[in-house]
C-alpha cells in the first residue's frame with residue numbers, strides 16, 4: 224500500500240509551535256511603550272493562551288499543579304478556619320506582625336516547598352512561550368505578568384487557578400482584616416513576579432504602588448542567599464525608615480500608599496511575587512476613610528466582573 228500522500232501532508236503548526244516562533248517586539252520598543260508593542264500582545268492574546276494550555280497538557284505528568292499546600296501550615300489552617308467560621312479570624316491576625324507603619328510580615332510559603340514552586344517557574348521560562356516583562360518602574364527581564372488583564376501574562380490554566388486562590392482566599396480577607404479602610408477598593412487584582420540579580424535588574428527607587436494593598440512574597444529557597452536588596456519602608460508620620468530583609472517564603476503586606484524602595488542587590492538573586500488589590504477602574508481608598516465590617520463580609524468573595532484596567 225502506498226501511503227506517500229499521508230506522509231507528505233504537512234501538519235499545520237500547533238499554537239505552541241506558532242507561539243515559539245513569534246517575532247517579539249524589541250526591548251527598546253517595549254521600554255518606549257511603542258503602540259506596536261501593545262498591538263503585538265493584543266493580536267496574539269488567544270494564540271498565547273492556547274499555547275499555554277497545550278504546554279500544560281503536554282507536561283501534565285511531570286508538572287507541579289501549584290496549590291495552597293505550598294503555603295505555611297499555620298497560615299493555611301488559620302485562614303481555612305476563618306472561612307469556616309469568620310468569628311475566629313483573630314487567629315489569622317495574630318500571625319501578622321506590624322514591622323513598619325501599615326506594613327505587616329508573616330511566613331507565607333512553606334520554605335520546604337519553595338523548591339517545587341521555583342522549579343515550576345523554571346519550567347515556565349523553559350516553555351519558550353513569549354511573555355511580557357513587568358515594566359512598572361523598570362523593565363524586570365526575569366519577571367512575568369500574572370494577571371489575565373495584563374498583556375503577555377502567564378496564562379497556564381493551573382497557575383491561573385492558584386493565582387486566583389491566592390488573591391481571593393488569602394490576600395483579600397487578610398488585607399481587609401489588617402486594613403479595614405480598603406473595603407470597597409479591593410475587587411480588582413493585579414500581579415507580577417520580579418527577580419533582582421547583580422548586573423541585571425538590581426534595585427527599585429522609592430515609590431508608592433497604585434494599589435489599595437500589596438502582598439509582596441519572597442520565593443528564595445532556604446540557603447539561597449543574596450546580599451543587599453533590603454526593602455525600605457518609610458513611616459510618613461515619624462519620618463523614620465525601616466530597612467527590612469526578606470527571608471525565604473516570607474510575605475510583607477502593605478498599604479499601596481506606603482513609600483518603599485529596594486536597595487541594590489550585590490550578590491545572588493531575589494525572587495518575589497507581588498500581588499495587588501484595588502477598586503474598579505483603578506480606584507484606591509481616600510485618606511482617612513474608615514469602614515466597619517462584619518467578619519462574615521470580610522471572608523467573602525466579591526461577585527463583580529474583573530475590569531481590564533492594567534496599572535502597567
Ligand SMILES: O=C(O)CCC(=O)C(=O)O
Nearest residue numbers: 427432439454485495497
Ligand atoms: O523589591 C521589592 O520586593 C519591592 C518591589 C516593589 O515594590 C514593586 O515591584 O512595586
Ligand SMILES: [Fe+2]
Nearest residue numbers: 430431432483
Ligand atoms: Fe512597589
